Amino acid sequence: MKDIIGIGLIGAGRAGMIHAENFVSRVPGARMAGVADNSEEAAKKAADRLHIPYWYTDYRKLLQNPEIDAVIVVTPTKYHKEIVLEAAAAEKHILCEKPMAMNSEECKEMIQAAEEHQVKLQIGFMRRFDKSFRKAKEIIDSGEIGQVVMVKSLTHGPSTPREWMYDIEKSNGPLAEVNSHDIDTMRWLADSEAVSIHAMAGNFRCREAAENYPDFYDTVLMNVRMANGAICNIDGAQGVRYGYDARVDVLGTKGLVQIGGLKETTTVSCTKEHGMSSGIIASWTDLFSEAYVQEDISFVRCILEDTEPEVTGYDGWKAVEIVKAGNRSIKTGGIINLNEKEKPDGEEKKC
Structure with missing residues (x-):
């Protein structure tokens, strides 16, 4: 086993560069060895900025590089399955950003490929590595609040979608792009699987998309019943403008755990002219920057120590x-009863 894991980045956008910058200087046992992006400008710019020795416009060439032991897949969701299957076949360990894939069948193929080629497959649910979320999990698991009976998870993002996201068939919509983290948090904190779901949604802030994409929604509420009896609620919205808002309430039989808030800091100013005011979190990149570092550290550790990733392909599939x-x-x-057959994807059951 190598002492240093060579990392290749596939997709040099904003999220990809967050991972890359972590691997350059903040992840023990790892080094950035290559970057691939179908934009030559983006690939070269990333390589120059981070002093990465190799850059490619074809990720397949990156997979052929013997100095690369693991890849970070940060591309649009529709490309995840193809890239992960080829990475597994090339015997590269894989950290795949969420959403894992477009449907359950693709997820199962990805899990099977990783198992067949004996490589790690971790899914990018970074909230599991955030110190506040981890502390909440410790409190819940200790029994301090009793049995979990309700989980309410909210994510509101300030930005409007890129055009390809308007097409639900290509993006799976805000439930995938925004609320995948809430869904994984719900499963993790409730420690159970969903059995039935009811959701409603509407397009209130992206009306320009309505004519060409009548199915698009920018606001969604989803109620979920879990196998252990807990009831959950997912609240999602895009284009809210007021800031980045991520909060969770976990109600137990003996108490409550709350995670998150809108305030950037605990500092509050009070004046006659402006009343009471405080800063608001502007972006997920601000709120979860340290969580990404810990996620990347955990990925490399599971390779070096040959342990199971903290967030598995199964977790990605269930989301x-x-x-x-x-x-x-x-x-x-x-x-929707999850015990029923989902027509486009085949049977929904554990591998």
């Missing part, structure tokens, strides 16, 4: 399963 069920509920207006 996709819930996203797809939520979109079906929005379209039909009905309650």
Whole structure:
């Protein structure tokens, strides 16, 4: 086993560069060895900025580089399956950003490929590595608040979607792009699987997209019943403008755990002219920057120590399963039972 893991980045956008910068200087046992992006300008710019020795416009060439032991896949979701299958076949360990894939069948193929080629497959749910979320999990697991009976998870993002995201068939919509983290948090904190889902949604802030993309929604509420009896609520919105808002309430039989808030700091100013005011978190990059570092550290550690990733392909698959069920509920207006067959993806059952 190598002492230093060579990392290759596939997708040099904003999220990809967050990972790359971490691996350059903040992840023990790792070094950035290459970057691939279908934009030559983006690939070269990333390589120059981070002093990465190799850059490519074709990720397949990156996979052929013997100095690269693991890859970070940060591309649009529709490309994840193809890239992960090829990376596994090339015997590269994989950290794949969320959403894992477009449907359950793709997720299962990715899990199977990683198992067949004996490589690690970790999914990018970085909230599990955030210190506040981890502390909440410790409190819940200790029994301090008793049995978990309700989880309410909210994410509101300030930016409007890029145009490809308007097409639900290509992006799976805000439930995937925004609320995948809430869905994973719900499963993790409730320590159970979803059994039934009802969702409703609307387009209130992106009306220009309505004519060409009538199914697009920028605001969604989803109620979920878990196998252990807990009831959950997911609240998502895009283009809210007021800031980045991520909060969770976990209600137990003996108490409550709350995570997150809008305030950037605990500092509050009070004046006659402006009243009471405080800063607001502007972006997920501000709120979860340290969580990304810890996520990347955990990925390299599981390779070096040959342990299971903290967030597995199974976790990614179950989030996709819930996203797809939520979109079906929005379209039909009905309650979706996850024990039933999902027509586009085949049977929803554990591998």
